[in-house]
Amino acid sequence: MADRARRAAIPVRASGQPGLGARAPRHWHRSGDDSPVRRRPGQLSSAAASLRDPEQALAAFATWLRAERGRAERTVDAYLRDLRAWIDAHDTPPVWTEVSALQLRAWIRAHLSSRSPATQARAISSLRSFFDFLVRRDVIPQNPAAGLTAPKQAKALPATIPAQAVLDWIHGLAVRAEEPLAQRDAALLAVLYGCGLRVSEAADLDADAALEPTWRIIGKGNKERIVPVPAGTTSLVRQWLPVRASLTSDDEPALFVSAQGRRLSVRGIQYVLDRRAREAGLDRHVHPHQLRHSFATHLLGDGVDLRAIQELLGHASLSTTQRYTHVDLAGLARVYDGAHPRA
Template sequence: MNDLLAAFLQHLAVERNASPHTLRSYRSDLAEFQRFLGPAGVGSVREVDARIVRAFLAGLHTRGLDPASVARKLAALRSWFRFLVRRRLVPRNVARDVRGPRLPQKLPGFLPIDEVRVLMEGPAAADAQRARDTAILELLYASGLRVSELAGLDVDDADRAERTVRVLGKGGKERIVPFGTKAADALERYLGTRPAARGPLFTNRRGGRLTGRSIRTIVRRRARGAGLVRRVSPHTLRHTFATHLLDAGADLRAIQELLGHSRLSTTQRYTHVGSDHLMRVYDAAHPRAHGPGAAVSPPA
């Protein structure tokens, strides 16, 4: 069974261009399932049925694992069995017959514009490290990039004249994302502090490429330094980017392209329509929004 897991991970890495973080998650979740199978008396993946999968998930629940983690492990099992079915190693995807836990539909956090301004307008970039950190924040908010996409950028990927960045997203899909003048100015200031004109766009003090973990630390540190109470991450800025575009009237499908989502439903979860925007839409559209004598004429 270890060989089948190794083949699946190789498929994810080579054919699906999965990130190292994704590969680690799949490896951990599926290895845990394999450890469960031995005591359950299952010696072959062909012996696994929906009952076995349900017993595995029930054990996770008994141990107190949160529903999101249980759902993630079920998703990993479904992906693995789909791979096995396509390779004709098992007759059917038994994990698809198992219903996952019901997850609360939480709205992920985003920053209002005034807090974005506080985050960005910290002390002037007095040294190379601060110039770099400011450029990271500005580009994350201006482009909505995933942290892995930002970390993977090279200097040549940023067209500073056109104010666009070439991004290699999930599944190896390339897209061009614009950014504004604030991010362009911050990028110019940062690049003016470093000697190398090529290679990784964002580097550490030794000249190596910044990791996603390092970028998360930079964002958290700057948010704390700016006095923001809420927890801020690169993902927060990605949600903020999408929400502010939608709130200003941007088309949802255009936002989908900018974020690099293959499904519009994913983009809908990323965006938050602010209450002010909802009130403007309501006041403009509802016939009885303004009281007596102020009704909106019905359309012809």
């Protein structure tokens, strides 16, 4: 009796469709005027149907990653490369509804087994995100990549450079006043090490706020943080600015520019640091991220609170920052082993 009363309480339109307050069945979809439109099971909306084409699907996916997921442009590019590699492995364009987890695992084994665990993990993330997007757009009923597992990655301790070696390296460039690009590279090193920036964040810096005591940095996932700029870093940036002005035009906003006056790219910065490291006689391949690692490790060694370091680095999770405690403890253990009489 109660069930009959509840059914009677649901308003019904003359068409037989449920009225306000009722949930439309799964095969009814909302039209532009918000009224339910009956669609046969398996029938796609016009927007979803357009996503059958791989290029249209990838373009829409890229827009979704940027606008709705807040992914950085480098992440979007990496995901698209992975997906195009997977699509190109097919003789004919893949049909999304026919893709299975078994097929995806076979492709990973055939094409990625010799690649690093990090590369495999990113490719799996690319596939998982793409098919999740297609599920959200009602193109496929479920995500065939949902069950894919990435290989375990070895948790190597971040490589660092001794503080004095970094300071000597910067000073060695700063005193070469006759070389314009040496001034740039001294300032660049000071920014990466003194502020703990990611290489992409350094590449994105503009000159208009270069002498401010703090910088507003937009990091991974479009997360904003405020970074204090050490006085020594500001001094080297100030030395570089007149040289920069002689190399570039007024319409170039970048702080760090090439000899041709254009913004230094991420790869350009990587090349500059590697070349300057060899010049300085550093017995290692230096990656920009090592300066960021060194920044965090040296701050921790000087007693700076882990939470403060997390804020300076822009880490979303404290667990990411905590790996620097392992670096610091590893250094302490080496000192102990070398100095303790019973070690």
